[in-house]
Amino acid sequence: MVSCDAYENGVSESFNLVIEAARKKPLIIMLEEIQIYVVYIQGQGQSWDLNIRPSIRLKLNKLNEQQRFWQVVTSGYMQFEVRVGNDGYDVDLHTRQCGCRAWHLAGYPCVHGYATISSLNRDPEDYVSEWFTTSMYASCFM
Ligand SMILES: [Zn+2]
Known part of the structure; x- marks a missing residue:
């Protein structure tokens, strides 16, 4: 049986890099900054009038x-x-x-x-x- 303790993908690493500054702030402020980032990303994707990037x-x-x-x-x-x-x-x-x-x-x-x-x-x-x-x-x- 093959097992691995580490599981990595590009998405979590990218997300962690973006929220690095927010992670050092108090909990409520950190969550608000993450929420703003996620809303921004969702809006960015929806604003594309394309099917592709x-x-x-x-x-x-x-x-x-x-x-x-x-x-x-x-x-x-x-x-x-x-x-x-x-x-x-x-x-x-x-x-x-x-x-x-x-x-x-x-x-x-x-x-x-x-x-x-x-x-x-x-x-x-x-x-x-x-x-x-x-x-x-x-x-x-x-
Ligand atoms: Zn060719």
Whole structure:
């Protein structure tokens, strides 16, 4: 049987870092400051008019500028070859993966995936990992 005394995740460490100053104050003031922080975070998430985090939206906007140089050719059902000059990658929209592996690693389409999605007149935001959605962000702080 495997056991571990320490359980760590990024959420608790981030929260503890933010409330570090409040933790040194008297109990009531500490709780009020934590409440203000939580309300602020909830409001921040709700104010997004996006389904995905703004930082990911910015990255997709940059990809939108870069994707126009790539030529997309269908090679099978939901499979495409994306080329520019002698450089080419296989993109599978069904599995959301590209031969460059950047899409799989980052959780949002690479420039080749973006070019493929755009060529089909689909929304690239629909192909972003659920980890970058506003609802997932809000669930970390509620
Ligand atoms: Zn790629």
